[in-house]
Amino acid sequence: LTPSESPELSGRLNNLGIALQTRYERLGGLNDLERCIQSYRQALDQSTLELATSTQLYSNLGLALTTRYYRTGALVDLQQAIQAHETAIAQTPEGSTALPDYLINLGLGLSVQYERTKSLADLERTIRALEKSLKLISPTSTNLPTLLNMLGIAWRYRFERSGKVADLERSIEVLKEAIQKTPPDSPRLLMAMTNLSGGLRFRFHVTKTLQDLKQGIEVLQKALERTEPTSPDWPVRLNNLGSAMKDLYQHSGKPADLKKAIQCYRQAAESSLNVATSGSLNTAATWGNWAFERQSWDEAVEAYHFARRAADQLVQIQLVRRSKEIWLQDVQGLADRSAYVLAKVGDYKEAALALEQGSARLLADALGRDRADLERLKESSHPELVEEYHQAVGRWRELLLKEQHPRPGTLSDAQLTEALQSTRAELDGVIANIRQVPGYERFLEPPTFEDLSKAARNQPLVYITSTTAGGLALLLHPGSPVTVNPVWLPSLSNRSLREILGDYFDTYNQWKVDPGNRSLRDTWFASLDRTTRWLWDAVMEPLSAVLEPYFEVSLIPVGFLGLLPLHAAWTEDSEAPSGRRYALDARTYIYAPNARSLHTARAIASRLEADTILAVDNPQPVTASSLPNSRREVQAAISTFSKSQTFRQEEATREAVLTALKDYHVLHFSCHGYANLTRPLTGGLVMAHDEPLSLQDLLNLQLTDTKLAVLSACETGMPGTELPDEVVSLPTGLLQAGAASVVASSWSVADISTMMLMFRFYHLWRKEGLQPSEALRKAQIWLRNTTNEEKAVFFKDYLVTLPDSQAPADAVDSFIRSLATPSIQTSDFAHPFHWAAFKYVGG
Structure with a gap:
């Protein structure tokens, strides 16, 4: 054994790492790669x-870490x-x-990152x-073929971006040169052959x-013949051969070419699942989509099964939210297609499960982790695991906050990553121990x-999704x-949905720029x-x-459908x-990101009263216009509660509101709001001095007593469009924080x-005793159907019952006069x- 103080130790550890990495490349043993990285560090x-x-x-x-990324997909x-x-x-x-x-190695890492980010x-x-x-490398360098090979790939990527055939010709020329300069017995020759193909x-x-x-198929087959089935490159080359045979089949129409393509895809998807998970996802998704196009439903079921498994592994292994989101971009629409083909073969339960697993994953993971039910564990033989779990989750959340909001003088990026990895390992260990306790075998x-x-169990639930086929x-x-039960919706294709949304x-956006036009x-x-007629x-x-x-139904609209007001769909009705007869005339519709969040929200709602309210009233100063009716609205809300706190105008600062949120059962925001469809975490509510109370702020909260949040502002229910399956929005942020339900808007409201x-x-909910979801529905119908005169009578009777401090007489008179138009x-x-902008989300 080499003493720890020996100057030779670092060199020997380096040699050990090289040997372990070489053996990994030959045999594919993950333990060798882990030991290799450990030796270098x-x-x-x-x-x-x-x-x-x-x-x-x-x-x-750097090379070893890149290799492990290929294996696991950990960004x-x-x-x-x-x-x-660097x-x-x-x-x-x-x-x-x-x-x-060293420049070659940096080029490799950046090239792989480009494959992921497309930046x-x-x-x-x-x-x-x-x-x-x-320019610098020696013509006799043994690494020259590798350099040429990588440069050929980079030029091909450039062609994919530019569409310039000259870039593609340059790629092929460089790859042919790489093959010429590679010794015939070198493993690198096979890589160059694969890329030339x-x-x-x-x-x-x-x-x-x-x-x-x-010619490409011939070159690739030769490379595959010389590749060991245990090599990480084996499934890559199988996938490429599958794609080439698919192209050949589409040209020839020969069943033998079809059979060969399917065989290659199947072998590649299966063999790469545990050695190159990202490759398995790519292969299986490509295969599944091709089978979907051919309406080969059983084949598509098999392919998407591999894709879903790979997607789950890739998302789960990531440490932080933004890394998960990068992988989630690749799987948008996968759940829709999986569910569709499963329903086509009659497996309706698995189809529903596919949609559930693919909808709002980040929300479901956070709720599962932060709202875990460990009551029975306290009475088991291992009650200490409850405290261990809560401590580990607390440390994990604390580190995630540091990652989201780095401060000078705290942990470096490397230290933070190391802390995240060790804390994640600790949390995984506690979870594994909990799963050993009877009754908790499937914990998380x-x-x-x-x-x-x-x-x-007690109320119908409907998943709704679209695909290219309907x-x-x-x-x-x-x-x-x-x-x-399935309900086929042939008119709901991705194409028709895109046209409607366009x-x-x-x-909408043209009107928002000039709302007075x-x-x-x-x-x-x-x-x-x-739009609503088409719906x-x-x-x-x-x-x-x-x-x-x-009479009441929960809807889970998947993907871009979540942008539209399904409850406002209508048809002509002369009576x-x-x-018009609208969908909500027949029943109450409750929206949910997925079934698990809905179940959690109902459990929270069942244990909470609604006795106290926190209201935010027209924060000022802000760039946007003042809200002249905000005070009346807030007064109506707080008058129905025994305990209330109101932050008015200058009092409604971001810090003050954030600090007070956790202490109230009901939260009412009467303010300006905005959605950022491409960067939804930055969307939010506008507090005093234009300070944003953002979705990111809400995700970092832990609310334990919030039964309902009413977001009486613009665009508070609009989800982001970058990850439509994730339903990233203010309502999901509040559900993740612990709120039971949310009322939010789908557009800029008057x-x-x-x-x-x-x-x-509030009158229907607090005075007449209706459930909040039903109260919202009936309030919408009332606003739509009653005449101006009927509204004036209601408000005259209602406003005068409020104390003068809450509804000054001149304000009441002014408001009622505004309804007494010639068209009374x-x-x-x-x-x-x-009336249709607002929807009820959650329990």
């Missing part, structure tokens, strides 16, 4: 380390790999013979590093020259059908057992009418027949006061109609714009 910790050895170690560590490994390569280059003087190799900056940095290496296939797509495709495991059935609703009927948001307002109103034909009419027996709606809502026998608020 241990060597870097030696106090006697020389600069030259340190530089080499950083480079080797933190890739980020640390790039940092290690350190190696920074420590290397210009003119060093080692510099070209043009990453691609340009990749090419710069590799081109610089090409890909380039030829790309050129086939451009030129339609069949010879390119056939992925959901089963039984888990989602809990949300439908839409599907899955109705979970209450009872024991819960049963599932018109909807184009007209009558023409733009009318155009937006007409678009809202078209009736495409979704709600087919559902209505099967929902006939039910209705407005000439001050006066919102005030009237909220008056009526009509309703100025019948259009869905005025």
